[in-house]
Amino acid sequence: MPFDDAPEGKMGLLAGERAGDNAGALSVSEISNLLKRHVEQGFSHVRIRGEISGFKRAASGHLYLALKDENAVIDGVMWKGGAARLAFQAQDGVEVIATGKLTTYPGRSKYQIVIETMEIAGEGALLALLEKLKAKLAAEGLFSAERKRALPFLPRTIGVVTSPTGAVIRDILHRLADRCPTRVIVWPVLVQGQGSAEQVAAAVNGFSAMEGRDRPDLVIVARGGGSIEDLWGFNEEVVVRAVAACSIPIISAVGHETDTTLCDHAADVRAPTPTAAAEMAVPVRAELLAGLQTSGARALRCVQRYRERAAEKLDNATRRLPTPETLLGPQSQRVDEMGERLKRGLSHVVADARGELARATGALRPAMLTQRLDHARGRLDQLWRVATSLNPDRVLERGYARVERRAGGTVISAADAKAAGALVLRFADGAVDARVERAGSAPYVKDKPEQPDLF
Template identity: 60%
Template sequence: MPGPFEEYDEDAGLVAKDAAGDNAAALSVSEISAALKRVVEDRFGFVRIRGELSGVKRAASGHLYLSLKDENARIDGVMWRGNAQRLGFQPEDGVEVIVTGKLTTYPGRSNYQVVIDRMEIAGEGALLALLAKTKARLEAEGLFDPARKRRLPFLPRVIGVVTSPTGAVIRDILHRLADRFPVHVLVWPVLVQGQGAAEQVAAAVRGFGALPSDGPTPRPDLVIVARGGGSIEDLWCFNEEVVVRAVADCPIPIISAVGHETDTTLIDFASDLRAPTPTAAAEIAVPVREDLAQQLAELALRKRRAVNRPLQLGRERLQARAERLPRPQALFSPHAQRLDQAAERLRRGLVDRTHLARGNYERVGGRLSLPLLSARLDRAQERLAGLARLHASLNPDAVLQRGYVRVTGAGGATLTSLAAAANEASLLLHFRDGELKVVPGDTPPAPSRARSAPKATPPEQGKLL
């Protein structure tokens, strides 16, 4: 508010008034924002800006939002999805780039931004800085760990090659494989430079790894990713993260053969083996067939020598020992002489024994006569008849014909007393015309104290002879 001594401006008031002759009409915010947008877009319809990327963010829609900055200023930028998909590298914070597009304003926030149509890395130095940054990040994840690397197969049956189908690289690889050891080769054609090359190479590597082992297309035992030499920009697709991750995740051993011997890309660190050139990759992949055949021949020769060597040594030792042995005639002569002497003694002994037996026979035969032999034979027959009569009289079953019974126990022994019969579980009664099995009853009564009748004395049996 003015002080007590200040004068009021007659033109000032609470309500805005148009002054006479004033042609500057009041503009709305939208009108001034639109006017600024037209001025900016007309004046800066095509610009190239160099700066460092900051706050890079890819929205779900595919649009890319970022800021460009230097040491004194900052400007926002946006790259629509169609252009963002055609980028030849992965934008990251800290990368110095040159963008091409136009300036425009964003009335909703009263600021301006650059709509980017094209983005390039600002020189080879910035490209190398991006490469080093990407390498450090992937290495920290363990994608380049030597422990992940696998041993290559000694003799792969099928080799997959990821490369351009029209370049000299595939011809060199096929020619070298044919010279060394012809194998089945599957070529997955891809772009090896420019827009979309990284995605094609990554898709090819993953495609080989996804082939089933028993499918119609044979699954490679080894994969070669190859490209000829070129600048760092030409080889850049092999530094892309999507390619490096595909190589690191591939279940099949991979040889990277990108560029010349001095060229290095990030897939060289992720692959199982790096070859200096595509031709060298073919030489590493398979051995030389002629060398293998020669080695097999040498091994076969060594095997035959190893088998024959013991036989040869044994033959030599046997020959040496045989030479030290005495002659057979010297060994057997004493024994032959003793054999002759024993044969002569045996012959004389047999002759003497024959003469002695003949003499004994003549002496005994003179005392023998037919009546004497007959008398001796009669006495022997009489003795044999007496033994037969004795056997018949002593047979316990002979009395069964007269009504007697013979009692035997379970063991077959003849029982002659009541006590012995009572101890048996069963008894067998032998009759004249058969046998009867019985079981003893109650306990037998005690034997009577009455004097038993004296046993009859059997009549004296006369002599049989």
């Protein structure tokens, strides 16, 4: 031991060479290297339990951190290769068990552990980590009830994110087929172990970003039961965020009834098992069909009832509607009556007329005419007798002559005769011409008979 012979409590000004001392003072590098070799040989494989603090991921991909407990702290480093294999998101506060070797960092008089693997220190620590993450994401509102969407009633296409092998996908497909055959697109992923969280998140994001005919209208993230470790991928932040951000309604069916992952909290609906997820996803087609048929039958019954009721009403109304006979009866009767009266009236008039005619005809006898004729003839005879007796030429038979002018016209005075000069004397048996000589003597005038009046 190099310092063993140093005299106790005695320190000179100069470090002198000592007798029998074949080894001089060590340089800092020498001692550091000695120490390094010593530490690396003595602690080439250690497991340290401690809480991560001062966690930092460098751009190079290496992780820098410290492990601590109540009284001590030890720096640690995890190279890029090992860091990529980490099964959890290392962060401050997580209690871990780190496996690796101790080494020193002579440049800073430090020792540290080069971590090869790092695991969470037991279930309690895991749960503590889970609670922490849960609180953080809950604070962001990822689990809030307002974010939950209703599932589509009858999805046309269901996207399933799960392992392509194993019971889970078979259970889901069987139950879907039983209830309502539906188009299913499986996005195969690892559901356990390293890289599983990233694959699940990528699948959820992939469905969410899908466009066109293949885009599902419901997504199921499913995994069978397992230990908290097995299910850990579904607690990873990347999965939880992908599920919460999914643009399609999403069911989480991870693990069994009692297992709850953060993925379950972030999904719109949590199903206790994959089979239950299939039940929530689709209604029972047979029930729907039966319901439809019932609805159809009900509607038909209603319409028939309507028709019956309407027919009944129509019947009632029809019955109350008066018949043409009753409606037109009075008028018809009046027409009949009038017709009758018209006939009677006419015959009456005819009878009257006939009576009158008969009466008139009765008066119209030949006697009426002959009587009148006889009467007329009597009067005519009488008149004719008078007329005959008054014919001026009759007196000529008794010796009288009538004086006329030669030119015609009776001369009834002497003056006229004188004025006329030439006269005609008309006798009963003819006429002779005469001439006036002078005024006649008186007695001649006396003898001359008076001209009788014709009537």
